[in-house]
Amino acid sequence: MKQDQTGGTAVAASANEYNVVPFKTRVLPYLIVAPALIITIGILIPFAMAIYYSMTSYSFRMPTYKFTNVKNWVSALTKGGFWKALWVTVRYAFFSVLIEMLLGMGVALILNTLNNKFSRIMKVCLIFPLMIAPITATIVWQLMLNNSVGVVEHLLNLFGVYNFPWAAGTKTALLTVVLIDTWVNTSFCMLLVLAGLQSLPKSPFESAKIDGGSTWFNFVNLTLPMLKPSLYIALLFRLMAALQEYSIIFGMTKGGPGDTLMNLSLTAYQTAFQYQKFGPSLPYILVLWVIINYLAKFIVGKQRAAQRQAAGLEE
Amino acid sequence: MKTGPKTGTKVLLNILLLIYSIFALFPLIWMVILSFKSDAQMYNTLFVFTPTLENYRIVLFTTDYPKYLLDSLIVSGFAVIVSVVVGVPAAYALARYDFKKKEDIAFQILSFKFAPEILVVLPLFMIYQKLHIYDTYFGLIWVYQLISMPLLIWVVRGYFEDISVEIEYAAQVDGYTWYQIFFKNLIPLIKPGLVSAALLAFIFAWNEFTFPLLLAGTNVQPITVAITKFLGTDTAHYGQLAVAAVVSALPAIIFALCIQKHLVRGLSFGAVKG
Numbered sequence: 001m002k003q004d005q006t007g008g009t010a011v012a013a014s015a016n017e018y019n020v021v022p023f024k025t026r027v028l029p030y031l032i033v034a035p036a037l038i039i040t041i042g043i044l045i046p047f048a049m050a051i052y053y054s055m056t057s058y059s060f061r062m063p064t065y066k067f068t069n070v071k072n073w074v075s076a077l078t079k080g081g082f083w084k085a086l087w088v089t090v091r092y093a094f095f096s097v098l099i100e101m102l103l104g105m106g107v108a109l110i111l112n113t114l115n116n117k118f119s120r121i122m123k124v125c126l127i128f129p130l131m132i133a134p135i136t137a138t139i140v141w142q143l144m145l146n147n148s149v150g151v152v153e154h155l156l157n158l159f160g161v162y163n164f165p166w167a168a169g170t171k172t173a174l175l176t177v178v179l180i181d182t183w184v185n186t187s188f189c190m191l192l193v194l195a196g197l198q199s200l201p202k203s204p205f206e207s208a209k210i211d212g213g214s215t216w217f218n219f220v221n222l223t224l225p226m227l228k229p230s231l232y233i234a235l236l237f238r239l240m241a242a243l244q245e246y247s248i249i250f251g252m253t254k255g256g257p258g259d260t261l262m263n264l265s266l267t268a269y270q271t272a273f274q275y276q277k278f279g280p281s282l283p284y285i286l287v288l289w290v291i292i293n294y295l296a297k298f299i300v301g302k303q304r305a306a307q308r309q310a311a312g313l314e315e
Numbered sequence: 316m317k318t319g320p321k322t323g324t325k326v327l328l329n330i331l332l333l334i335y336s337i338f339a340l341f342p343l344i345w346m347v348i349l350s351f352k353s354d355a356q357m358y359n360t361l362f363v364f365t366p367t368l369e370n371y372r373i374v375l376f377t378t379d380y381p382k383y384l385l386d387s388l389i390v391s392g393f394a395v396i397v398s399v400v401v402g403v404p405a406a407y408a409l410a411r412y413d414f415k416k417k418e419d420i421a422f423q424i425l426s427f428k429f430a431p432e433i434l435v436v437l438p439l440f441m442i443y444q445k446l447h448i449y450d451t452y453f454g455l456i457w458v459y460q461l462i463s464m465p466l467l468i469w470v471v472r473g474y475f476e477d478i479s480v481e482i483e484y485a486a487q488v489d490g491y492t493w494y495q496i497f498f499k500n501l502i503p504l505i506k507p508g509l510v511s512a513a514l515l516a517f518i519f520a521w522n523e524f525t526f527p528l529l530l531a532g533t534n535v536q537p538i539t540v541a542i543t544k545f546l547g548t549d550t551a552h553y554g555q556l557a558v559a560a561v562v563s564a565l566p567a568i569i570f571a572l573c574i575q576k577h578l579v580r581g582l583s584f585g586a587v588k589g
Contacts, residue, residue: 028408028412029408029412029417030414033409035404036405036424037405037423037424039397039457039464040424040460045442046434046435046438046442047430047435047438050438053438058441106331110328110332111332114325114328114332118332118333119332122336124572125336126335126336126339126340127575127578128340128571129339129340129342129343130571131568132343132522132560132564132568133521133522133539133563135539136542136560136563136564139542139556140342140343140345140560141342142546142556143349143556143560144342146553148358149349149357149553154361183338183339183342186339187339188582191578191579191582192582195587196587199588229587230587233586233587237582237583240429244431246525247525251524264431265431265432265433268433268434272437272440273529278437281437282437285434286434288431289430292430293426296426296429
């Protein structure tokens with residue numbers, strides 16, 4: 001994650017470089033970090049509990065519960081609902097992140113190329129959707145897509161499309177929530193790519209110009225590899241969030257119509273709170289957690305490799 | 316590099332940017348437009364109408380909306396204060412000291428950011444009820460640490476690392492104590508970064524929905540949760556819904572404008588130094 005690991009040398013530790021480091025100096029950093037860890041780990045005890053309770057029949061309604069071993073896991077994993085939810089999760093994350101990355105990169109490239117008044121104003125204004133709560137964004141889009149007061153319906157009428165179902169249709173529901181996610185988060189990718197573009201070193205491009213490479217050639221062989229570290233960071237943050245998206249889908253349809261948009265997060269929520277089956281809800285979300293953890297490690301590794309490669313290109 | 320594109324290409328790029336800008340900004344403009352429309356005008360007008368403040372009056376003076384705003388402010392504000400008080404020293408330690416497991420601890424803190432919210436909420440729901448902190452300010456402020464703490468620690472750590480250790484050595488030689496150095500030298504140097512990280516953490520906390528929805532909701536009700544109530548009513552006063560959205564979006568957008576320069580760095584947790 002970290003781009004430079006310099007400056008990490010310890011004031012206290014290196015002052016005593018040639019002596020034995022006193023005990024007080026050695027524990028000091030742990031003591032300083034401890035409160036932050038305690039506050040956050042206090043919250044994280046639930047993780048361990050989640051694994052335990054995933055093997056029980058615990059319910060918020062019942063005072064007692066039984067240890068049921070792997071029963072919840074077997075029943076969750078063999079039910080069609082789980083695989084459907086996983087498929088919804090994957091499709092939602094894939095489409096929203098793919099569109100956001102491509103669109104964000106495109107807009108960043110345009111903003112970077114154009115350096116006029118319009119583009120400078122838009123650099124500021126385009127971050128607005130990113131800053132408002134996703135649940136508010138969902139409401140804004142409901143005001144847009146609504147068939148009676150929405151403005152999109154009027155626009156579509158011009159093209160001869162009437163009563164487009166949006167979130168109410170089984171075929172168009174995913175499109176609708178991905179559209180909202182794209183609206184909110186494209187600027188995140190755009191900002192990161194833009195920062196990457198603006199920190200590109202000049203010299204490789206100057207020598208490329210002397211060599212007479214085409215714009216496209218330079219983009220693929222210079223710009224893109226040097227942007228890769230920023231792109232991976234954007235991918236990391238977006239993918240992790242999209243895989244567990246809850247508020248946009250909840251705000252739009254609560255997972256409906258039917259179970260069209262029930263991803264793993266919503267399925268776990270529904271099983272625990274609506275069906276009051278706490279134990280059986282946990283396997284869904286624990287599987288998601290494993291997937292997210294694995295992917296995060298993978299992307300961080302890729303990001304570091306890209307960073308080394310980009311550093312090589314600068315010379 | 317800087318010969319610039321041809322005029323034709325430039326026009327095309329401007330048009331593409333315009334199209335995207337309409338997509339990105341029009342929904343917000345529409346939200347503001349609807350907030351000034353009366354219920355009757357909602358259905359028979361598009362852009363030409365007589366603006367009215369009626370919706371604002373109803374939402375701000377006849378509903379509990381101001382109370383929800385206050386709840387949001389209390390919970391997000393205190394969450395950020397706790398994160399700053401506890402997180403800034405931790406960020407300093409992670410930047411300056413070399414100690415065993417340092418990177419592991421730093422990544423542990425970061426990993427909270429990526430934990431699925433529902434996974435945190437499910438067991439917490441149980442624990443909070445046992446500890447009687449369900450639906451309280453304290454409970455929410457605590458769980459909000461998962462949002463604000465990783466952000467603050469990672470971003471502020473980066474700012475500390477940007478400051479040369481030499482400054483601290485020099486001050487030490489001059490006989491200043493560690494506390495004096497920390498508060499008189501270091502904090503003023505990272506202040507712009509710290510303030511913007513804190514504001515961004517506030518925006519994140521302000522926008523949080525899943526935690527307050529499932530761990531609070533009656534006594535303590537931030538606007539993100541309250542706004543869904545405006546949705547639920549089928550009578551559909553769209554104007555009031557729009558007002559609720561405008562009021563909830565406004566603080567976040569204003570703060571974002573204040574911290575523009577630091578935004579990229581904050582959003583990427585210090586990974587991209589924009």
